[in-house]
Amino acid sequence: xxxxxxxxxxxxxxxxxxxxxxxxxxxxxxxxxxxxxxxxxxxxxxxxxxxxxxxxxxxxxxxxxxxxxxxxxxxxxxxxxxxxxxxxxxxxxxxxxxxxxxxxxxxxxxxxxxxxxxxxxxxxxxxxxxxxxxxxxxxxxxxxxxxxxxxxxxxxxxxxxxxxxxxxxxxxxxxxxxxxxxxxxxxxxxxxxxxxxxxxxxxxxxxxxxxxxxxxxxxxxxxxxxxxxxxxxxxx
Numbered sequence: 600x601x602x603x604x605x606x607x608x609x610x611x612x613x614x615x616x617x618x619x620x621x622x623x624x625x626x627x628x629x630x631x632x633x634x635x636x637x638x639x640x641x642x643x644x645x646x647x648x649x650x651x652x653x654x655x656x657x658x659x660x661x662x663x664x665x666x667x668x669x670x671x672x673x674x675x676x677x678x679x680x681x682x683x684x685x686x687x688x689x690x691x692x693x694x695x696x697x698x699x700x701x702x703x704x705x706x707x708x709x710x711x712x713x714x715x716x717x718x719x720x721x722x723x724x725x726x727x728x729x730x731x732x733x734x735x736x737x738x739x740x741x742x743x744x745x746x747x748x749x750x751x752x753x754x755x756x757x758x759x760x761x762x763x764x765x766x767x768x769x770x771x772x773x774x775x776x777x778x779x780x781x782x783x784x785x786x787x788x789x790x791x792x793x794x795x796x797x798x799x800x801x802x803x804x805x806x807x808x809x810x811x812x813x814x815x816x817x818x819x820x821x822x823x824x825x826x827x828x829x830x831x832x833x834x835x
Contacts, residue, residue, distance in 0.1 A: 602626040603676040604819075607659050607717060608686030610637025612787035613736050615644070616808035617683050617815050622648040624816065629653040629672045629679075631717075632686070659686055660708025662716045669720035678728060679721045681819050684714040684759070685736040689792050693749025703751045710755035715762060722766070722775065729774035730823060734815045735763045739783045739831065747793075760829075767828060776826040778818040782811050783833035806834050 604621050608614030609630035615637075621628050622645050630638045635656040642649040653675055657668040672679065688709045690702035714735060725731025740748035741756030748756075759779070766777035784805040790797050797805075811832065818827045 601676075601678050601680045603628075603679050604681035604683065605629045605631060605672060605679050605717065605721060606683045606685060607631040607713065608684075608736075609641055610634055612685070612789060613782075613785065613808045613811045613815075614683070614685030615641045616812035617685060618652070619645055619648075620809070620812045620816055621681075622651045624820075625651075626681070627651045627653070627676060629655050629668075629676065631655050631657050631659060631668065633658050659713030659717060660705070662712075665713070665716040665720055669717075673721075673724065678724050680725075680730065681732050681734070682717060682721050683734045683736070683815055683819075684717060685815075686710070686713055687736070687738075687755075687789065689749065689752050689789060691792055691794050693752065693794070694746065695750050698749065698751060706751040707755050707758075710752065711758040711762070714759055718762065718766065722770070725775045726770060726773050731775045732819045733763075733766060733775070733777040734818055735759050735777065735779050736811065736815070737763070737779045737781045739781045739833065741779070742781055742831065763828075767826065771826065774823065776823075778815075778827050779829050780811060780814050780818070781829065781831045782806060782814075785811060804834055806832065 606618045609618045610632035638654045655668045737759050738756045741760040744753040763777045763779035786802040786805040
């Protein structure tokens with residue numbers, strides 16, 4: 600198995616934690632994210648393993664930008680064995696009563712459309728090679744709607760769960776598997792976009808990005824004959 604990966608949202612949170620753990624395990628990793636400075640911070644945090652990263656600033660909600668960066672990644676790595684879709688966003692004004700059209704589209708682009716664009720960029724190589732793993736970091740909001748998440752976030756996450764199922768329905772016979780991880784509350788920078796930002800006590804009860812990164816690596820490193828189709832993970 601080629602130890603080459605692409606991780607979206609790699610400048611913070613679960614994406615960053617996953618990229619760091621992959622590099623520590625010997626993977627070469629393309630880091631995708633909108634902010635180059637945040638991606639460079641991920642490289643810095645990796646220390647000696649930072650040389651295994653390929654920094655790829657990209658707005659994954661832009662299909663043309665994804666196509667361009669994917670071509671660069673494939674030119675450098677030749678193939679990609681693992682895609683981790685960890686990028687995501689929300690907005691403080693998220694309830695139906697106050698949700699703006701701009702915020703709605705931004706969430707759909709970051710949380711769902713971007714994942715789809717990345718899947719379409721790297722799935723053909725996996726299909727042709729007969730191996731590949733796609734890990735989609737969803738949310739428990741993709742299982743049950745709640746006012747805490749807001750409708751646009753919920754819609755995007757239900758869609759991401761559906762994309763995962765569709766990949767398995769169409770591609771498992773060709774050696775490609777997809778995993779949907781549904782985390783509950785995680786202490787990440789995304790919490791700063793909540794209408795009421797959780798305090799230190801509340802954050803201390805939450806999971807850490809590294810916990811979800813461990814789940815992603817576990818699923819990705821299982822034998823090819825195994826698919827963990829869904830994983831629901833919540834704070835104890």
